Amino acid sequence: MVGLIGGGIVGLSIASGIASLGLAAYLSRHRGRPGATWFMASLSSQGIWALAYGVGLVLTDPQLRAAAEALSWIGMNCTGPLFLAFALEYTGRSTVTEERWIPVLFVSPIATALLGLTTPFHTLLWRDFQFAPLFDLGTVLYSIQPLGYATVITSLTMAGIGVLLLVETMVAYGSVYRRETIAVVLSSIPVSVVLILWLGQIGPYPQLNLTPALLFTHVAFDAYAFSSTSMFETNPVTQRTAERSAVDDLDDPLLVVDEDSRVVKLNDRAQSLFETSRERLPQSFSSLVGTELASLRSSGELSLGSRTYGVSYTPLETADDSTVGGIVVLYDITTERKQRQQLSVLNRVLRHNLRNEMTVVRGHADSVESNWADQQLGKQMHSIIDASDRLLSISDQMREFERIIDDELNEQPIDCRELLEAVRTDVREAYPAASVTVQTDSAPDHVFTDPTVLSLAMRTLTENAIRHSVDSVPTAELACTVTPAEEAVTFEVRDSNGRIPEMELEALDADEEHPLQHGRSIGLWIVNWAVTAVGGELTFGYDGGNVATITLPADIRENNPDSADALSEG
Known part of the structure; x- marks a missing residue:
């Protein structure tokens, strides 16, 4: 009969597995977002790890117990590489996960899976597998072999690299992703520490691996990151892709928006123009600018006070051609707009006023020429008439051209x-x-x-x-x-x-x-x-x-x- 402590360990392990799989299913709505698929796979692997270990603790048949242990090893050693792939894509480094050498990341988990499924026929992962009951549980002791250590250490190292990438993101992008990153990082620390202690056979109960039970806190932190901070609704890949566009130093106001039209980054000129700060991000585009992004893209212009800005929108795409947002650049066209108005006025003067006045001049010159006896003055009048005709011809040509081109x-x-x-x-x-x-x-x-x-x-x-x-x-x-x-x-x-x-x-x-x-x-x-x-x-x-x-x-x-x-x- 399993005691209270043993029952708690089994319950927490199984609960960790169910919660991990449940969170993976919940996140399926974000499928296609940068990093989401990889993180769902990591959670699923983690769920298999915890469930297999929890169920194994109540098994008494040696073969079934060995199979459960092997399955937990497969889940444990697949979690690290999948988490690293998530961190690479989530932080805007998707090109790494698309290189041909990416399968190298999964050599260790694939090897673990093959070795785990064939444990009855070899001792490459462990040897001297035996029951060592504790708290009325089916705990086991075995000697981990060098290849076994290598697979676990590889998975831990990859998970650690993924955590460092998230920390770098928090430092680089400040408050925008701080809560999400802290939640994921904190969730990894106790799990990693306990796993290292078990791996080194440190502590009074080397036959008991408490890591699967502690995964419940890991899932709780992850759930907070996704339900409270909308981790996949806005992510660093938008900003990192924007940085690759080499626009941070642009003199014109620039705003980086994600797929949901939220501003996640802006340059100094934009901060000054909209009287805001980066600490207020992310912020909806309409609340910051005063108009919907779709309307602004349609009109192509934005009026702010006495200034008029032309609008340029450039989609942001990752290496796999997925759209993750866009860059909005505002170009001050106030001077050009005034010049256009001036040209419009001058054009109306040319087409109407000048033509009307020149028609009068030509009419009088024609009348003077036909009634003037002085031949020399008559020639001069003829020159005036010719000049008037040329100006009237120019006016006619411009009027016809404008009518056609409009x-x-x-x-x-x-x-x-x-x-x-x-x-x-x-x-x-x-x-x-x-x-x-x-x-x-x-x-x-x-x-x-x-x-x-x-x-x-x-x-x-x-x-x-x-x-x-x-x-x-x-x-x-x-x-x-x-x-x-x-x-x-x-x-x-x-x-x-x-x-x-x-x-x-x-x-x-x-x-x-x-x-x-x-x-x-x-x-x-x-x-x-x-x-x-x-x-x-x-x-x-x-x-x-x-x-x-x-x-x-x-x-x-x-x-x-x-x-x-x-x-x-x-």
């Missing part, structure tokens, strides 16, 4: 020949004295692009060629061809004018206007912007005249029924 691109299959003929007609109406020809012998049947934007670019190039011609009859030739490999479609505008000044082309390449690089017309800029909008490329050459070439991807889709239908409908 709309979404409407890409569709278009007939190349019809597009060039339409451009020719429009230009001839504006410049009836000009000679505009169309060459489409090698043109494809159709090309897939936005017809309005492409027409604007072609018409602007053609009008530029005519306006800058010094010939009595300005000429321009429009052409469309497919490259030999049918990788692109090219649209060309040729003229017989002098070479376009290099300063104008250099300004286009630089994407900005520089002093002494002011073009004769904004037309080339409009063409450049339009071609970029449709994903094309604009180039210039000279072959007895300027050759402006627009190159578009050859998305001709001749065999696409939908494209054919669209063409027939058009």
Whole structure:
């Protein structure tokens, strides 16, 4: 009959096993979180260890007792490697657990399992196995062999390394994970001490291993870590992954959020901006910033007082491509926003006020020219009229370009020949004295692009060629061809004018206007912007005249029924 003390030891051992397996089952809801699966496996191994030892204490059959002892050894020696794997992944070192040499960590537990299952046939783990009853329990004594010591010490060492990794995490990340780490570390200390004492046969009862009974306190600490501190709901892997992104020294405000949109890390600029401190973390993103993360990502902007910030969100992914949160960076765009407003005002002035006033100037100049007898003053009036026309043309071009670009691109299959003929007609109406020809012998049947934007670019190039011609009859030739490999479609505008000044082309390449690089017309800029909008490329050459070439991807889709239908409908 088992006494009170013996019953307590058996009860605690079995309770430790059941509690370990129960906590592993409870944590299954966190499966997929960094470290969760490994920790569940470690708890399961621990549960097998405690249950096997507790049941073994009430067995009297020598073979069954030896089998229970072997099973407890398997659980004991698998717990350490599994705990180390948990610590590596939980603290953001998952790349270690994914290397090819990770099976080395499990050589010892696998060897223990094989040796434990075959103990009746060898004495590699222990020898002289015999009953040594204590407190009316089926306790046993045996001499642990060198290989047995090696397996237990290996498991203990791995568990110790895992504990050190958690301690390092507590030191590195401060209060965010302090309670979780302390709970797990404290739970490991008494268990490890008692196991070492038993392993060294130190104490009055060498046949009794109290480690399985003490595992109950270990499980209690672990349960506190998960139920009270939400250990797997926020974990260090988010911060460590952020550190690998080399953004800690960024001058802009930066916040690191976990999968549940809680801020777990921020830099000094963010602390100052939101008037908070790292001691208050983790904290929900909405309570700190004042808006939901999803809304901020959607709008792309955040207004704080008189400042406006652009928002950049970068997902944080581990080595196995699991998303563990993200990095939010706020870029101060207040100055850019003001400049945009200023440009908008200037644009309205150009499109409306300047045009209206210039129309008045041109009207009066035209009236004066037609009624002025002085030939010299008449020529001057004519120059005023020409200058007014050029300014009005610029205003018209900018207004049309803005109208087109403000709309979404409407890409569709278009007939190349019809597009060039339409451009020719429009230009001839504006410049009836000009000679505009169309060459489409090698043109494809159709090309897939936005017809309005492409027409604007072609018409602007053609009008530029005519306006800058010094010939009595300005000429321009429009052409469309497919490259030999049918990788692109090219649209060309040729003229017989002098070479376009290099300063104008250099300004286009630089994407900005520089002093002494002011073009004769904004037309080339409009063409450049339009071609970029449709994903094309604009180039210039000279072959007895300027050759402006627009190159578009050859998305001709001749065999696409939908494209054919669209063409027939058009």
